[in-house]
Amino acid sequence: MHKKIVFSLMILLFFSLILTGVAFAGEDVEGSSDHPLISRFSGSYIIGYERVSYDEYILALDAIITESINEGEALAEHEVVRGSNKRFPAEHKKLEGVVTKITYLAPEERSSLEIFRNYEMELKSAGFEIIYQSSGDEIRYYGDWHGRKYPYELDFARGYNRHTYLDAPENPRYLAARMDRAEGDIYVALYVHTANRFAMAPSTGAKAKIQLDVVELAPMEEGLVSVENMEDDLSRSGKVAIYGINFEFDSAQILVDSHAVLAEIAELLLENPELRLYVVGHTDDLGSLEYNINLSEKRAKSVVDFLIDNHQISTNRLVPAGIGPLAPESTNKTESGRALNRRVVLVEIID
Known part of the structure; x- marks a missing residue:
């Protein structure tokens, strides 16, 4: 009887290990x-x-x-x-x-x-x-x-x-x-x-x-973001969309390949000392509204902090804001459309 109990326990342990292995392996x-x-x-x-x-x-x-x-x-x-x-x-x-x-x-x-x-x-x-x-x-x-x-x-x-x-x-x-x-x-x-x-x-x-x-x-074509282009857009419409600022996935960490574009924005501000800007983060609509607005706000603040810390732009010249997916540039039904919606927009502040 004792041997049977031991044998049964061994069988149960064996199958328990197998099942545990299967569950663990599937994670x-x-x-x-x-x-x-x-x-x-x-x-x-x-x-x-x-x-x-x-x-x-x-x-x-x-x-x-x-x-x-x-x-x-x-x-x-x-x-x-x-x-x-x-x-x-x-x-x-x-x-x-x-x-x-x-x-x-x-x-x-x-x-x-x-x-x-x-x-x-x-x-x-x-x-x-x-x-x-x-x-x-x-x-x-x-x-x-x-x-x-x-x-x-x-x-x-x-x-x-x-x-x-x-x-x-x-x-x-x-x-x-x-x-x-x-x-x-x-x-x-x-x-x-x-x-x-x-x-x-x-x-x-x-x-x-x-x-x-x-x-x-990263974008292969260079020169799309320049002081001249940004000045033209700001003069014509009061805003300019920037597509060359890239972030870590699901993060506000700015990628190294964005530094050249940020340097152009800094140059724009240095050449126009009276210019003040809203820095507005935009996202696509994947995820909840609250999540995307929060992410866009953090990314806008990262851009402002980078310009202040690395290019000595005065803090009173830049105001970060984030509106998530609320102002799309294109449809969110396609990846190409969502790509256009993920951007940073510079908006001129008129005192």
């Missing part, structure tokens, strides 16, 4: 989130996440090639070492901007094709253009190249074997996509493959891995 890693433009595949969860406010990224636009390394050969920035060989995309594009990398595990019953097609349709419906797409042997070593070129921490303890990420993909599929935006283009690299679930981890039930990388570029 996103701490500090991670979906990219606001692209939702996750249903039932998947995040095991790896990284977001960098400004960095470079090599976007693969063709097959991954393997070649021998010559003695003393220096590698190019888009090449990685694999044993005595080097691997690199036959064609690539170097990007710079906000880089977000998300690694998902998907439910066991979902194929890489089903996952890939769902993402493909979502990207197209959001306004992205597919600029390269492939599957099979041509991009089999994408994970190996990507993982060595841009390694970042993955939560392997909860159900993922690095070997499947780098070396052993099954049914691999890849696409690169681009969407034009007023404040800078967005690029997406999507890599999906399946693997034996025991190569992932038996307790997770996972079979497919999704690697989603999103790069948000």
